[in-house]
Amino acid sequence: MESRTAEESIAAILAGETSSAELVEDAIRRSEDDPWGAFLARDGERARARAKEIDAAAERPPLAGVPIAIKDVLSTRDLETTAGSQILKGFRPVYTATCVERLEQAGAVVVGKTNMDEFAMGSSTENSSYQLTKNPWDLGTVPGGSSGGSAATVAARQVPWSLGSDTGGSIRQPAALCGVVGMKPTYGAVSRYGLIAFASSLDQVGPFARTVRDSALLLSHIVGQDPRDSTSLDWWKPIEMPTAERLDGVKIGVIQEMLDNGIEPGVKAATEAAIATAEGLGAEITEVSLPSSRHGIAAYYLIAPAEASTNLSRFDGMRYGARAEAEDLLEHFERTRGEGFGPEVKRRIMLGTFALASGYYDAYYARAQKVRTLIVRDFVAAFENVDLLLSPTSPTTAFKIGERVDDPYAMYTSDVCTIPMSLAGLPAISIPCGLADGLPVGLQLSGPAFSENDLFSAAHALEQAIAFDATPAGVA
Numbered sequence: 001m002e003s004r005t006a007e008e009s010i011a012a013i014l015a016g017e018t019s020s021a022e023l024v025e026d027a028i029r030r031s032e033d034d035p036w037g038a039f040l041a042r043d044g045e046r047a048r049a050r051a052k053e054i055d056a057a058a059e060r061p062p063l064a065g066v067p068i069a070i071k072d073v074l075s076t077r078d079l080e081t082t083a084g085s086q087i088l089k090g091f092r093p094v095y096t097a098t099c100v101e102r103l104e105q106a107g108a109v110v111v112g113k114t115n116m117d118e119f120a121m122g123s124s125t126e127n128s129s130y131q132l133t134k135n136p137w138d139l140g141t142v143p144g145g146s147s148g149g150s151a152a153t154v155a156a157r158q159v160p161w162s163l164g165s166d167t168g169g170s171i172r173q174p175a176a177l178c179g180v181v182g183m184k185p186t187y188g189a190v191s192r193y194g195l196i197a198f199a200s201s202l203d204q205v206g207p208f209a210r211t212v213r214d215s216a217l218l219l220s221h222i223v224g225q226d227p228r229d230s231t232s233l234d235w236w237k238p239i240e241m242p243t244a245e246r247l248d249g250v251k252i253g254v255i256q257e258m259l260d261n262g263i264e265p266g267v268k269a270a271t272e273a274a275i276a277t278a279e280g281l282g283a284e285i286t287e288v289s290l291p292s293s294r295h296g297i298a299a300y301y302l303i304a305p306a307e308a309s310t311n312l313s314r315f316d317g318m319r320y321g322a323r324a325e326a327e328d329l330l331e332h333f334e335r336t337r338g339e340g341f342g343p344e345v346k347r348r349i350m351l352g353t354f355a356l357a358s359g360y361y362d363a364y365y366a367r368a369q370k371v372r373t374l375i376v377r378d379f380v381a382a383f384e385n386v387d388l389l390l391s392p393t394s395p396t397t398a399f400k401i402g403e404r405v406d407d408p409y410a411m412y413t414s415d416v417c418t419i420p421m422s423l424a425g426l427p428a429i430s431i432p433c434g435l436a437d438g439l440p441v442g443l444q445l446s447g448p449a450f451s452e453n454d455l456f457s458a459a460h461a462l463e464q465a466i467a468f469d470a471t472p473a474g475v476a
């Protein structure tokens with residue numbers, strides 16, 4: 001069966017050309033045929049039952065029974081949820097994350113959980129303690145991370161869309177490397193109830209899809225306040241399906257810092273071509289500087305580990321998942337955490353604990369927070385003059401498996417273009433804008449808080465004009 005986008009799938013179901021059962025069966029078959037290693041857990045039986053129920057219902061729910069995959073950082077009741085970590089091996093949550101529950105209520109059918117860097121720490125999915133995920137464009141390269149499985153599964157046409165989480169770039173960067181659309185909403189837009197926390201002042205859930213419209217459709221069903229997450233916002237304006245074909249009068253600022261240092265020539269060329277396309281559609285292009293953004297990585301790698309070090313203290317072998325054999329309580333904690341966490345997670349816990357230690361707090365954590373404020377101010381100043389900002393999503397295309405895994409600093413630089421928006425809590429979207437040496441390049445558009453509709457609208461117009469054929473060879 002030919003793969004359809006989510007919107008096409010819904011239309012085909014409503015026209016009686018296919019059914020949820022048929023689409024879900026196809027997605028299950030595709031998820032089982034998984035040379036990319038995108039899936040960790042599958043839920044065929046429950047998915048089949050749910051599809052049948054939706055097909056038989058008197059009234060079709062809005063998402064009509066279209067299959068979806070979920071990053072393994074989101075809790076799914078009775079379905080193993082590991083966050084890519086051995087410490088949660090065998091953990092079956094007793095409840096489902098609000099965002100997943102909302103999608104199920106809207107008629108999406110969960111077929112499985114996707115691979116990820118352990119606790120969402122990484123940029124290549126190589127930090128998963130279970131398996132590698134391979135980029136469908138070139139099996140020798142990484143899919144990006146941490147939501148590598150969710151990006152790869154959409155690129156590989158196993159499912160039309162998926163959910164991921166983004167703390168410093170984990171939706172946008174893998175979307176860029178896999179040639180799909182990835183969107184990180186405004187901080188607080190989507191409930192994090194049931195999201196296994198990494199860095200709570202940064203974490204957001206968002207969609208992966210093949211088109212900007214599918215991305216908007218998915219987001220429209222998960223935004224909104226949730227009494228079980230006090231940081232979730234009362235979302236007063238509905239997410240609209242974008243239709244714009246032009247960008248007349250839209251002021252777009254090109255972020256200077258993100259076109260110069262360390263950007264691969266092929267990425268720069270594709271970005272410049274996209275800028276020319278935007279201009280052709282009527283956008284007013286200017287240059288914008290975010291001077292403090294160059295300190296983004298340094299600030300992020302103090303703030304995110306600091307928050308992670310406290311968030312991950314709950315994994316003690318008492319309440320969830322794996323439990324090591326031990327003689328006494330202290331040994332129990334030490335062995336469970338020593339054996340259960342992988343090297344990157346331990347590195348972050350140590351970094352974060354150090355940054356928060358009383359003698360170092362002001363020098364590291366407090367200073368990083370001040371840098372964060374400066375970055376926020378840079379954005380505020382920029383949005384006085386422009387509507388949206390544009391940059392590459394990732395400085396490079398997909399890199400080789402193994403290339404950066406022993407060099408944390410090289411891995412950390414993958415997010416140089418995405419971290420500033422995360423620190424400022426802003427929405428941003430990555431769309432494919434072309435190829436460099438046969439691998440996809442992602443274009444990032446970002447906007448002020450709550451500018452989701454404007455972002456989708458501009459991204460849609462650009463996507464239509466760029467008309468990138470984002471199907472990897474060998475994928476149908």
Ligand code: GLN
Nearest residue numbers: 120121122167168169170
């Ligand atoms: N690559 C970044 C990190 O390792 C971002 C990860 C994320 O957004 N979850 O922390």
